[in-house]
Amino acid sequence: METNSVYLKELPAILRIIKSKEVPVKIYNHSGQWSEHYFGVLEVKDIKDKSYDITVLILFDPETSESTAIDVKSIHTIELKSSVEIHGRQVTRVKILK
Numbered sequence: 001m002e003t004n005s006v007y008l009k010e011l012p013a014i015l016r017i018i019k020s021k022e023v024p025v026k027i028y029n030h031s032g033q034w035s036e037h038y039f040g041v042l043e044v045k046d047i048k049d050k051s052y053d054i055t056v057l058i059l060f061d062p063e064t065s066e067s068t069a070i071d072v073k074s075i076h077t078i079e080l081k082s083s084v085e086i087h088g089r090q091v092t093r094v095k096i097l098k
Contacts, residue, residue: 003093004086011072012055015044021084028077038081
């Protein structure tokens, strides 16, 4: 399993690559949520206002047909169901550096 470490500011672009390849992901955050099974990436949405600037990842659960959203700042690792080329390397895991 090839791991690629990236900085948080690079994460939205990488999530868009994963979305375009339609590769299911497992998301690991600091509380351990969303790590039980794979989700499809529906959208990577930037939300900006005068007082805040956040990026939200919208996920789809194919088992339950439900969706959920997560602030990308809370993600520390992404596991891919199959490899994707990121920065010229085949990657199955993305670790986020803060």
